[in-house]
Amino acid sequence: MSDLLQYAATGIALGSIYALVALGFVTVFAVTGAINFAQGEFVMLGAMIAAQLVHAGMPLPLAAVLAVAGAALAGAALHELGLRPALGRLSPLGLIMITIGAATAIRGMALIAWGTDPFTVPAFTPGPSLDLAGAAVNRQTVWIVATTAIVLALVWFLFQRTTTGRALRACAADLVAARLVGVDPRRMGLVSLTLSGAVGAIGGVVLAPITFASYDMGLMLGLKGFVGAVIGGLASAPGAVAGGLLLGLLEAFATPISSGYKDALAFVVLIAVMLLRPGGIFRGSFARGRI
């Protein structure tokens, strides 16, 4: 029993990161029609910038804020330099090429800037693991889950309760109708990429203490987040979050069976979803919710 709880805690922590990445995928896709494969690099930028600044002696909260701002800026730059000139002119496949190119470029720049050595970031609140009904739960896990919950609540508030969020949802629902009420789709594209950069980086900052932060960590995290988004149907923010969490749990429970195949599992799930339920595994408002 405590073993199951242990795996569940790990799965939810891992799944939280995937959920944040998946949320970025869905937000950008819904607004711009581009699948942004640089999404995982935002997580890497968050982790690496925070690690670098902490090593340079900066207090962690300040380092975290700067890391998130830096990744948000990278998202904005990707939109302005990469996507904006191509939107409406390139096919979805062409847009994907741009984002894959951008991801490779960001990873390359990170390699030049920070080298191949992984960085470590101290736990936010050092101390022994917490005891949860017999399961030992790492303190950082609590940080990850709590931070994710807060970020999701804030994003929900942004989407549902602000003028900008309403305009983002309008773009997702019907781009022409959105333009006809005066919503500038390029401005909303910029907002969506900046937002997904920040959200991904927050995941990177809270993840860094329990993993090694390295220049190439974004690739796998990005792909896992993409699988999470596809599980949710790629069109719904709640679906993407649920898909990310589900994938994290699946991986955690598969670890005792074969930790070596943990990464392969995500792609088996991806193929299965694409073959069996290409519209996502959820029904009802989770699937239709858009962003």
Place this chain on the structure above:
Amino acid sequence: MDEMLRLDGVTAGYGGLTVLRDVDLSVREGEVVALLGANGAGKSTLLAVASGLLRPRSGRVRVDGVDVTGWPAERLVRRGLAHVPERRRIFGSMTVLENLLLGAHVRFGREPRAAIDLDLERVLLLFPQLRGRGEQIAGSLSGGEQQMLAIGRGLMSRPRILLLDEPSLGLAPLMVREICRVIAGLPEQGCAVLLVEQNARAGLEVSTRGYVLEVGRVVKEGTACQLGEDPEVREAYLGARREARSAAAVSR
């Protein structure tokens, strides 16, 4: 009277297809102008050019005296033009209130919220059927109510010129009458209207002037009375058999 919308020598199309050829058209303050024509004559394309969704190949577009040729649609909304497109295109997964507030998108942050709420009230007075249903999902409204919502959303930007594409399409006769009543009253509230209608009779009834579009060209223009009595228009768009009734309607 000021010209709210003016098209000069507009030629436009999609890809290799030319849909509009050298079209001149104007809508002045205080007018409801009907745009008649068969399917495929280019009526919706003309509206798309006027609202900035489609860039004309040649010719000029003016809104309220300003040359807006080539401006994107989202920018024209700020110049006081609203376009209620074909098939309504309401945001079906969002609530009625969210749809209406999106209509006022360009006004948020520039005008006090009270001014927007005032127009919300104005739209609900025009379309009492929408009152009390702000939290309802727009996609669950009836066709007529969705059309009312689409027009209401267009009015929320406080346009001085409103383009309406087939507002009566697929609606019950009672609903058509209801919507026509609202359209006819818009000029009094400072909003001129360019109305595309398949239902030519209803269109001419609420209009002051009209244009007839055939294969991308303006072939006739005149007052609603002139068009209603024109034998060719009667034959092609009003249906010869209902002649007597239409004459009575037009002369009212």
